[in-house]
Amino acid sequence: MRSGTRSFIAIIMLGCAAAGASARPATATGAPPDGQPVIGEPYMIDGTLHTPAAVLALDETGYAALLWETADGRRTASGEAYAPDAVTAAHRTLPLPSYVEVTALESGRTILVRVNDRGPLLNDRIIALSPGAARQLGLTAIDGTARVRVRKVNPTEQERAALRTGQPVGERMEAPPGLRAALMKRLPPAPLPLDVPVRTLSMGNSAEPSAPAPAMAAVDLPAPAARAEAAPETTLAAPQTILPPASPGTPLPEGPSGPAPVSSQPVHRPAATSAASPPASAPDAMSRRGGYVVQLAALSSRAKADALAKSVDGFVMPVGALFRVRTGPFQTQAAAHAALRGIHAKGYAEARVMANDAR
Secondary structure, three states, X not given: OHHHHXXXXXHHHHHHHHHHHHHOOOOOOXXXXXXOXXXXXXXXXXXXXXXXOOOOOOEEEEEEEEOOOOOOOOEOOOXXXXXXXXXXXXXXXXXXXXXXXXXXXXXXXXXXXXXXXXXXXXXXXXXXXXXXXXXXXXXXXXXXXXXXXXXXXXXXXXXXXXXXXXXXXXOOOOOOHHHHHHHHOOOOOOOOOOOOOOOXXXXXXXXXXXXXXXXXXXXXXXXXXXXXXXXXXXXXXXOOOOOOOOOOOOOOOOOOOOOOXXXXXXXXXXXXXXXXXXXXXXXXXXOOXXXXXXXXEEEOOHHHHXXXXXXXXXXXXXXXXXXXXXXXXEOOHHHHHHHHHHHHHOOOOXXXXXXXXXX
């Protein structure tokens, strides 16, 4: 009888062990489970504060940018090595890692994506997809104008493990046309196309990528090295005055003598504070309003911002802890893009045109 009791207890213990083993997360791919999510501190993008938070639900529509193609050892904001072929993304506020379903509103195609980086450092895009994610989603517009829906989800552990090791998982059910039409109506106005990949916060602590990205990051960006041969400069006709004087009889400020090398709009400059290194200050409130500007960078160092602005005959617009380097303003979008071509020819591939938000 006693031996029978021992056998019964042994059977119970074996059963409990088997149950415990089946209750543990299954990681068929051998990937370790996700650790404690990374939230991160608030940060600024071009004057807008973004605060990461541990949200339970997220459902937004907007535009998807593209991350860089090169795997050069850079770490994402979650501490992982960046893998361009993996199905990953950067989001400005979700915990890292998070999992989202991304739907291409043009086709209805929907995939599961692992968010492991902080970005994009542009305020007019809601997510930045790795090249692997963009390919699985079937995106043809890789210039940052792809219309998408991003929805936070809670996938199975098997799906999480596959994405952690860089493997895609099966596509979700395709979004029906009626739902896509309704989501299209929630879209904000389309942003200007991008011709380069976008930056993420993690790029500020590592080397430059092989492909340049728009200069919207809240980090210092080095000025390009001098070229062996100077690129031809774009000659622009001077646009007409954008705004009238602040009060009757008050003339507009005089600009510097001689044509500007890139910017065709005369800019008023205050007296230099230092004979050795005069700062490139923003023009007065009246002459900087309206139209469009070309923004080269948003830097945390005033000295670097002044040096960059001086090299392109631009000005510095302080916003919080950042210093935006700009040229302009220009009366029309066409004039701004013409100036942008001249700035790109000087080696500043990160510059882009944006609406002038100075007030």
